[in-house]
Amino acid sequence: MPSTLIITNDFPPRTGGIQSFVHGLAMRRPADSVVVYCSTPGPKWGDATAFDVRQPFPVVRESTSVLLPTPGVLRRAQNIARLEGCDSVLFGAAAPLGLFTPGLRRAGVERVVGLTHGHETGWSALPAARQTLRHIAEQVDVLTYLGDYTRQRLARAIGPAAAARMQRLAPGVDTERFHPDAGGAEIRERHGLGGRPVVVCVSRLVPRKGQDTLVRAWPRVLAEVPGAVLLIVGDGPYRGRLRAMAERQGVADSVVFTGSVPAEELPAHFAAGDVFAMPCRTRNGGLDVEGLGIVYLEASATGLPVVAGASGGAPDAVADGETGLVVGGDWPGPTARALIRLLGDPVAAAEMGERGRAWVRSAWTWEAASQRLEGLLTGS
Structure with missing residues (x-):
């Protein structure tokens, strides 16, 4: 079965809204169709190795606390994509790792989706960062947005062609986990x-x-x-x-x-x-x-x-x-x-x-x- 490679800096056991969003999406994919490539959080966030072995999909971590768009990180992402037969990529946050899109396509990836959150709207306000964001948006197949506010901010920055391909994707909430009698x-x-x-x-x-x-x-x-x-x-x-x-x-x-x-x-x-x-x-x-x-x-x-x-x-x-x-x-x-x-x-x-x-x-x-x-x- 073709797989999806999720490339992200935002993943548990580090906590936060983006981490929960990306993990929630990964958990709801067929277990044999996902592999995650991510950074390693510091020890204050808990034992990442113990967390990883509990997941129903493989997790590959860099030893660094942040994945940056460097040639070395790209090569490893390409190797994972080839070894796992990944035909699609999901960036946990489109900026800046979405810069890998052309290189991943050379590794056989056919479809690329980049999630956006709040920080990309900040990028849209800075000239150099806005140019990077626009370049990413032009390269991926879909740039997602959370709601009307983020869509409007991003659309002005990335240009009409890329904006026309934007799609809404917001997180869900596990109402079996969050409920009035939760303790x-x-x-x-x-x-x-x-x-x-x-x-x-x-x-x-x-x-x-x-x-x-x-x-x-x-x-x-x-x-x-x-x-x-x-x-x-x-x-x-x-x-x-x-x-x-x-x-x-x-x-x-x-x-x-x-x-x-x-x-x-x-x-x-x-x-x-x-x-x-x-x-x-x-x-x-x-x-x-x-x-x-x-x-x-x-x-x-x-x-x-x-x-x-x-x-x-x-x-x-x-x-x-x-x-x-x-x-x-x-x-x-x-x-x-x-x-x-x-x-x-x-x-x-x-x-x-x-x-x-x-x-x-x-x-x-x-x-x-x-x-x-x-x-x-x-x-x-």
């Missing part, structure tokens, strides 16, 4: 949260995600909802500054930092909350932007109302006013008002969560994403 009570007990109102944020701790906006909004939330707890799940370079900010705001005793948690515990951490919030914002003049925000959909699948920032494609993951609320993430006021509204009316918040789960189950399924990818890889 939230255990997480609440672990952190001593009891029955207190909990706002949960699950994400990397970086400025774009807006955890600082949550911390700055928290005094106002506590004034209206005494006893509320902000549960910040994840780790990243912003952690120290966020802790210091919570101390300065005088809310450190009601802000819980869990640090990194195992992937298998993520559903339980979502389920520990009453409201999910990540007021992301666009930074650096549009270079740092949210592509979609799979965490909003995972929260909805768990039955939580969501508060999302109005950055890039993030609003595509929220039915504003139905499954959650979209706010500007640059200032704490809008976030505080949204949280107070949801925490202050648990019945209405629960109804939002129910609508969110129903929406995810109907519109954001892995089955639909897998079928879509099959069509893109075969050209049908």
Whole structure:
């Protein structure tokens, strides 16, 4: 059977939305029709070898932490494609590895699909990077996009011919894994949260995600909802500054930092909350932007109302006013008002969560994403 070679820097056990997206697509391909070529994450992400042997397909890793478009990496990708009989390639992120497309075609690859996320929209704003992105788009058969925002940004950068071949491919959500009874009570007990109102944020701790906006909004939330707890799940370079900010705001005793948690515990951490919030914002003049925000959909699948920032494609993951609320993430006021509204009316918040789960189950399924990818890889 012809195989698909997935070439990616974004793959577990390193965690993140792109990693989950690419892995989810790989897992839903026939096991004997996929081989993954990827980088090796650092030890903080866990044992990559142990992860790889559990997969139903072969995983070939470079010893480096990042695959770059170098001749050596291309030669290895070509060798894998020849040895495995790969007739198609899926780039986990089109830029910059999509530059390998001509070389892979020389190795017998007939069909090439490049995924895009949020960072490619940043590339589209920089002249040199925009030229590289345009070159990649002209070489691949299909460049995918997550939603209307990313399509519009990319289409302006890559030119009309390549833009005409763009196709939407967004991730799905495993609603059997993310559901309201996923073990939230255990997480609440672990952190001593009891029955207190909990706002949960699950994400990397970086400025774009807006955890600082949550911390700055928290005094106002506590004034209206005494006893509320902000549960910040994840780790990243912003952690120290966020802790210091919570101390300065005088809310450190009601802000819980869990640090990194195992992937298998993520559903339980979502389920520990009453409201999910990540007021992301666009930074650096549009270079740092949210592509979609799979965490909003995972929260909805768990039955939580969501508060999302109005950055890039993030609003595509929220039915504003139905499954959650979209706010500007640059200032704490809008976030505080949204949280107070949801925490202050648990019945209405629960109804939002129910609508969110129903929406995810109907519109954001892995089955639909897998079928879509099959069509893109075969050209049908």
